[in-house]
Amino acid sequence: MKKRTKLIAVYLFLIAVVAIIAYSLAAYTSLSSAKRVVTVRGSEQLFTSDVLVQYDNESKLSTKVKSFGKDNTTRTFSVTISNHLQNDATKFDKNQISYEFTVKLVDAGGNVVTDENIYKNIIINNTIKLTDGTYTESGTFAAGQAQDKTYTFVLTGNEILPYQIRITAEPKNRSQYKPLGRLIVLTTDTTETHWTGSFLETEKSAVEKGEKLGLLNYRISGHVEEECVLSWDSSKVEIDKWFLEQMGNPTVSTATDGKTKSVTLHLGTAGTPQQYTIQFYRTYAVNDLNEDWNTIKEYIHFKNSKEE
Structure with a gap:
């Protein structure tokens, strides 16, 4: 009788151990799955632009051609930086993003143009001018809402046409995000437009x-x-x-x-x-x-x- 009682006790103990192990495994699996979901969602780049694209090496930025009428003496284009997915402002970074926005006028060899007679022909947002061919500012997207920052470039004269504009935006406090950049190549439309x-x-x-x-x-x-x-x-x-x-x-x-x-x-x-x-x-x-x-x-x- 005592042996039977011991066997029953051992049997019940084993059942309890198996149940605990199964429960623990299920909980671990559920937690791991949740972590994977968070990781995937968290990997979205919520530091974006309508013109700039992600890059790994600033010396190898992708180019974007801006074509203007051959008779235009004033040429305009804009670049927007955002803390949300492009075309979906409901998916934004709920944390603050600090970034550094940089503009450089460069020649075909990638060298910064320091001739004031040339780089003075670029004005950003009506008042901002380049210094020694470069402009840098620190920007911030506040936490809690989708935001955009637009930089409008006005180019005057034809002296600037042979050069390129290197634009970068680098997040400073969000290491999971890649920097954004583009090399803007200026061209003129050769299509005959006169009457x-x-x-x-x-x-x-x-x-x-x-x-x-x-x-x-x-x-x-x-x-x-x-x-x-x-x-x-x-x-x-x-x-x-x-x-x-x-x-x-x-x-x-x-x-x-x-x-x-x-x-x-x-x-x-x-x-x-x-x-x-x-x-x-x-x-x-x-x-x-x-x-x-x-x-x-x-x-x-x-x-x-x-x-x-």
């Missing part, structure tokens, strides 16, 4: 097929704001008055030959069309003349501000 004028190809083809045109359509188009001169041989064609009304009734001048008329057009202002099709009516009986296209195309001329 130009031309006849319609369909009308050229019609004349070459022997058709007689009672009116001519002349198209002008462009993107920059400038003053252009439109002229025509009034003994052959006359401009549509509705177009002149649309343009504010500019003054029409007549040359000393008594037949060449011209008008100065201010084109390309904000909110106005980038293309016009102008009708010219014939001022004589078309059927009375045997015209070819080379003759007709001399009736109308157009010059932009860059043409003599």
